[in-house]
Amino acid sequence: MSKEEIPTGTTAASGLRPLLIGPSSGPEHPYPYRMSGPVISGFGRGSKELGIPTANLPVDNSLTPWISSIPSGVYFGWASLLLPPSHPNYSPASNTSWSMFPMVMSIGYNPFYKNDTRSAEVHVLHEFQADFYGTDMRLLIMGYIRDEKDYKGLDDLVEDITFDCRVARQSLSRPGWRVKELGDGGQFEGGWLVEQEEEKASL
Numbered sequence: 001m002s003k004e005e006i007p008t009g010t011t012a013a014s015g016l017r018p019l020l021i022g023p024s025s026g027p028e029h030p031y032p033y034r035m036s037g038p039v040i041s042g043f044g045r046g047s048k049e050l051g052i053p054t055a056n057l058p059v060d061n062s063l064t065p066w067i068s069s070i071p072s073g074v075y076f077g078w079a080s081l082l083l084p085p086s087h088p089n090y091s092p093a094s095n096t097s098w099s100m101f102p103m104v105m106s107i108g109y110n111p112f113y114k115n116d117t118r119s120a121e122v123h124v125l126h127e128f129q130a131d132f133y134g135t136d137m138r139l140l141i142m143g144y145i146r147d148e149k150d151y152k153g154l155d156d157l158v159e160d161i162t163f164d165c166r167v168a169r170q171s172l173s174r175p176g177w178r179v180k181e182l183g184d185g186g187q188f189e190g191g192w193l194v195e196q197e198e199e200k201a202s203l
């Protein structure tokens, strides 16, 4: 079997890194994982000033039992936001109230900052004109990029995160990884991202 050539790039702290994750056919077991919840306040470290704002989600073992057992690290996939009509970026896909975007995220303890609680934070690969705290977010986590690392300085951390963003964009642009619901040739079944919430059974 001939090996496919995988494009690479380099960063100062991590050297040679692959730009594509997984086979072109699409994500493999156990992916995708689903996660959802309201966007909450994070550590308030000014990630936004670094150009890498992260929308934090509650880490709740009862809602997402798998979260305690998956390795800490950097993941990528799709984020769906239920933005209110008053938000400047309100522009849902057709037949739904949700808007979909590619994303990169970190799950873990941020060794560079030595957190003592496990966080899940998502950098949405889209430029927003306003914050969206409190908005419901759904995630389809499609794959794993790398382990979380400690860094000598903030510049190295930011360079690796910027590279993660390139990996996510390139990996998700393949038809087997792009969600059908975007309507532009994607083949991956992402219906859950845009489903209306089931009517709550009345008690």
Ligand code: ADP
Residues within 6 Å of the ligand: 039, 040, 041, 042, 043, 044, 045, 046, 047, 048, 049, 052, 053, 054, 055, 056, 122, 123, 124, 125, 126, 127, 128, 130, 131, 132, 133
């Ligand atoms: P916090 O510490 O409260 O998480 P951040 O500096 O990480 O603060 O900023 C996160 C907030 O920025 C998100 O909750 C969201 O409202 C907003 N935001 C704006 N653009 C983005 C984006 N592209 N990805 C994620 N969050 C964004």
Ligand code: RBF
Residues within 6 Å of the ligand: 045, 046, 047, 050, 052, 054, 074, 104, 105, 106, 109, 110, 111, 112, 113, 121, 122, 123, 147, 148, 149, 150, 157, 161, 164
């Ligand atoms: N924090 C770390 O300590 N080590 C990491 O390797 C790391 N990787 C990240 C990758 C991505 C894609 C994102 C969104 C965050 C990552 N973080 C990591 C968390 C980062 O330290 C946090 O978002 C800070 O608030 C950025 O200033």
Ligand code: MG
Residues within 6 Å of the ligand: 041, 042, 043, 044, 047, 053, 054, 055, 056, 121
């Ligand atoms: Mg954050």
